[in-house]
Every structure is written in C-alpha cells, then in structure tokens.
Amino acid sequence: MSNRSMWSLKLSTAAIALIPAAIGINYLGKLVAGLLKLPLWLDSIGTVLSAMLAGPIIGALSGIINNIIYGVTADPISTVYAITSGVIGLIVGVMAYKGWLKNFKTVIVVGLVVGLAAAVISTPLNLIFWGGQTGNVWGDAFYAFLVSNDVPVWLASFGDSVIVDVPDKLATVIVSYLIFKGLPNNFISIFQGQDKIEEL
C-alpha cells in the first residue's frame, strides 16, 4: 500500500486521468447489464475500482463527476444522486486503504457497508425530491406495501432504497474486486503516486 496519506490532495496526473476512465467504465457496466438484462444496474464499477486503485479522494471525485456528467448528457435527475456516488467512492477508498480488501469475506463486508451507506444517503434525497420513492419498480412496490401497513414514510423510503441499493452495490464491489485482483502489480503503484524516490 501507499506510504503516503490517503487524504493527500496533491493528486498525481495518473490519478486524475483515472477519473474519465472510471466514468467510462461506470457507463459500460450499466450498458452491459442492460444488454444482458441483468436485474442490477452495475453502474458504479468504475467509481469503486478507481477508489480501490487511487484512494478515497479520487473515488469520491469519480462518483460525483459521474453523476454530473450523466445529468448533463442524458438524465438530469441523476445529478441529485451525485452525493450518493461520491460517498460510495469515499467509503471504498477508505476501507481499501484500511486493509478491507484482504479476502472475499472482507470484500463482502465492504459491499454491504457501501450498499447500506448508499441507502442512508439516498433516503433523504428521495424524500425531499420525490416523496420517498426511487423509481425502481420492486423498490417502490415494497415502499407502497410498507406505507399501506402504516410504516412511517421515512422508514418505508429507507426500505425502498435498501432493497434497491444493497444487492446492486454488493455485486458491484465484488465485480470490481475481481477486476482489481487481476491487475498487474506495477500497474497499481502508478495510481497510488508514491512520492518517495529511493536512492540507488
């Protein structure tokens, strides 16, 4: 792992150039998941991968910029979730740095944490902007079920988000981890930007 702080704002050019690639990978994940009619979005693989490679700041930037770009080129509504995407990158970056990518079991924990965090952040956004729903058919059906059983709106909305976000983010983190594991070692050091040059 890098010998410098993960919060360093002196970002290397390689790390900066990783952001557009990450956003492209997000887009492709979504495209392929749609193409294969998978029941998941898988639209944040790039964000998660960039956070594993270059840390929480790049991860967060990838997430935020991803939604802004998607908002101005296709669907303005997604801009609302820029914060959620940013937090996903941030959490993966921090957990990767703290050694949570050790094995498959810890990676599943990362996936669950990310999924729950995404739901926690999205819930107030969903409540403010569209009365608590997500626009996902299954999630919203669950929401309707909860509300009609006198569960408070905020809790129903959280349930809606959990059902939508947790499986998707868990799958995303696992896929990203498998790709990350397959990358050559010398590749990773470039993005982590070690400052130290050893004297020979």
Place this chain on the structure above:
Amino acid sequence: MSTMTLYADRDSVIHNHVSPLTKVLYVVVSIAITYIYPDLLFVLLVTIFSGMILTLGKVFRRILPILAISIILIISIVIVQGFFNPENQTELFSIGFLTFYKEGISYAALLTLRVFNMIMAFGVLILTTKHDELVEAFIRKGLSPKIGYVLLSVLQLIPQMRATMGKIADAQASRGMETKGNLSVRMKAFFPLIGPVVLNSLNSTRERAIALEVRGFNTGIKKTFLNAAKEYHHQGFIQLILWLVLLGTIVWRILI
C-alpha cells in the same frame, strides 16, 4: 468520433446573449424555488416559465425525449402517492377496487411538476450551451483546470469506449458466447464483455497520463486560453434578478 452532448446549435437569444454561468444560476434558482415554496400553482408557473425559455431558445422539442426518461419515476409517484399517501382522506375516483385520493394525487402532481421543471431548467443549460464554453467559464471562475480536463475528456471518452465495447461484443458473439438464456448464463457473459475494455482503458489511462505530463499538465503555472472568452452584456442584471427571486421566495415562504 462523436462527442457526448445534448447541445443543439441554434441562433437564439438564449444561445447568443445569456452567459453559461447565468444559465447555471437559472438552473439552481428555478429548481430551488419549487422546493422552497410547495404550492401547486406556483410550481406550475415556474415550470411554464422554464418551458417558455426553452421555446425562446428554439429547443423545446429537444426536451421531450429527456422528459420521457423519467416517465417510470413519475408513474410510480402518481400511483403510489395516489393510493398510499398516509394523508389520503378524500376519495377522488375509483377504478374497480382501486381508489385514488385527492391528497395523494395533488401531492403527486406537485412532485411531478417539480421533476418536469428540474429537467426543463437543466435543459435550458445543456441544450443551449457548448460544453467546452461552459467548462472554460467555470475554470475562469476558479474551477481547477484538472477537473475541467476531466469533465471535457469524459464526453469524448465514453463514445470511444462504447465503440470498443461494440467490437468486443461482436467478437465474443462470433466466438459463440451466450448472451441470452437464464440468469446465470447472462451473468457469466458479463466478465468477458467488460473485462477487456476495462483493462484496455486502464492501460490507456497510464499512457494518457504520460502524454499529459509532457504537455505541461502538472506545472502549477496559471493556465491561459486559446479561445477568448465570449462577451455577454447585462449578465450582472439578470443574475441580480435571479438572486432576488430566490430571496423573495424564501421570504414569502417564511411570511406565509
């Protein structure tokens, strides 16, 4: 190679005489006021106003497909709020055993109009502004040129990756990869489709970073611009009005 953009080249007042930053302020203010003051008629007026600006910019028809993307969200809002809103009391009408309530429907109408206005206000910005002019305007206002670079390069990178993706999908299909069938078959197809593009793009990332370095990307010198900033008049006045509208709405909300 195409650039990803919704920009529509027109000769209009909105294109030629409203600066990118003024349009950004319009997006922020017009969305904010519909949430600050939750009145159906007021939100309707704001939405109509956004629609008028789009018409003035000769791009109204371009907003329709973008509105269509949010149709599922809107249908879901109408159904769920119409049936299940906890405030529901007054029966409006029933279809068979389903009953819609007045409270839920009017709340759904408010939410829908807000979504429409959000999309249309965004449309004012993204349909009438060239993306590079927008980003340069932000850099001149203090946005890091590096972030500016990221924003602009994504717009060209995605169409390229999509093209590479298409080639790989064809190649894998010709090798007999199954992309249809049950869920586990389709899930297995995910990696061979996305893996090569991901590796390829990470590799180009490294090379592109080198190319950027040798072209002074990381010097810390204050960047200059090849393109002179386009001059706009009366922007200060328009922006002042927008700020006053925002302030006025807040005050109105507090007083009433």
Place this chain on the structure above:
Amino acid sequence: MSIIQVEGLKYKYPNTDKLALNDVSFEVKEGEFIGLVGRNKAGKSTLCFALAGLVPHFFSGGYGGKVIVNGLEVRHHEVGEISTHVGLVFENPFSQMTGSKTNVFEEIAFGLENIGLERKQIIERVNTSLELLDITALKDKNPFDLSGGQMQRVAIASVIAMRPKILILDEPTSQLDPQGSEEVFRVVENLSKEGMTIIMAEHKIDKVAHYADRILLMDDAKMIDFDVPEKVFSRDDLQEHGIEPPVVTRIAKALGIRKQGSDDYPVTIKGFTQEIGDKL
C-alpha cells in the same frame, strides 16, 4: 558542450528487484540524430522516460546517477518544466491525444495553455507546428477522426509546439501502417534537418541505419555500444543482442564488401553503392 549528459544512470521500477537501467552513461551533441536499438524490454523505453524526467518523477522507484538535458538536471526539475526542453512521443497515437479537445488546432494548443502562454503566441506557435508537420489541412478535424499516421503527427506537433531542443520518439511507428510510418519518418527527418536533437527508439533497423548519426545499442538494462551505425551494425555479436543488421549490411557481409580502410560494412544503400562504385 553536450546537450544530453547521462552519467551512471541506474533505475528500478517500484515493487521490482531488477534494474531497468544499469549504469548507463553517454553524451549527445546538439543536432545529433541518435538511433536507440535493442530487443524488447532491453530498457529503451525506460531510457526515453528518464531523458524526459518521467523517470523518476512519474514512475517513482529507485534512482541513481545523473541525467542532464539542456543544462537541467532532471532529478531536480518537474516534468512540466522539462517538457519545454525535451519533447516525448511514444507508440500509441491514440492515447497521446488529450481527449479533451475537439479539433486538432486546440489539441496542439493544449500544452501551450498549460504553460501559460499569451493567446497570440499560442496561435502563432500552433500554426508553425502545423506547417512543420504538414498537417495544416487537418486543423479543424476532430483528433479522433484521423488516421494513425496523422494522429501521430498531431502528437509530434503538440510536443514540438512546446519548443523543446530535444525530441525523443519511443517506437513512434510501431502501431502504424506502412504509409503512416513513412509520413512520420519524413517529418522526423525534416525536424532533424531543422537542427533539432533527436533520439529515436525504433525496430525498423534499415530506417534507423539510414537516418541516425550514431546508434545506442541496449540489452538487459545496460548500454552495449554507442557508435556510428557502420560500427554498431558490423558487430559480430549483434544478433546475440536481439538485433538483425540492416539488409544492406547482411548483403555486404555475404559479399565481403567492407568500407574502404576499415573493417566495417556499409549500412545504407548509398554507402553500399559507393563501395561497389569504388570497387568497379
């Protein structure tokens, strides 16, 4: 005074044990054209990176010795600063495009904006570069719509616009079709005639033999030889270092035609016909 001085240069990439450059020393005079040859992984690319300051600044890792380019010791200056003294062009034309610009003119101006030049100066320099590389006709095209050869010339124009004294090309034609390669060789020859110091790593040995004043032969991270093409390509152990001599040299060797007054064989058609002419 040499424009490039390399003294005892050692380097290893991070997380590796093996040296990628092992005690390399040489000097290059202003205006020389140096051909850099050697098998894959011999250290050619790493040496190119070291001359442009990317080693060690971009790659980090372990570093020893000295590289001085145009009076600047690379170790103590940033890549951005070095870029106005040393230009670097590499294999893949595609990844050398910034991706943020939508026409060739703006693409070439990218570096000049970064080093803070005035607008007027930028336009003037871009126009000069366009002419030097013979791509003025392409200036309004999207860089990604160009052919590989055209794209590579845009990449060269982009670094030339920074007005470096030294141009380093790391296998600039290896991903191009024959026509694209020819375009690139032609402009590099022109730049050399303009007085620019050129270091070119290249697998097309006949081309290298034709253009280079001197050849730097590398193998296994070490510099094996650094001499005029006739000397280097006449080495008996050349193939052991993974290099096939130029066709002309092989023919001359088979026919026993040496350069007059030396043990070396000619390496270009011109040199060859000269010797034959003398013999006849």
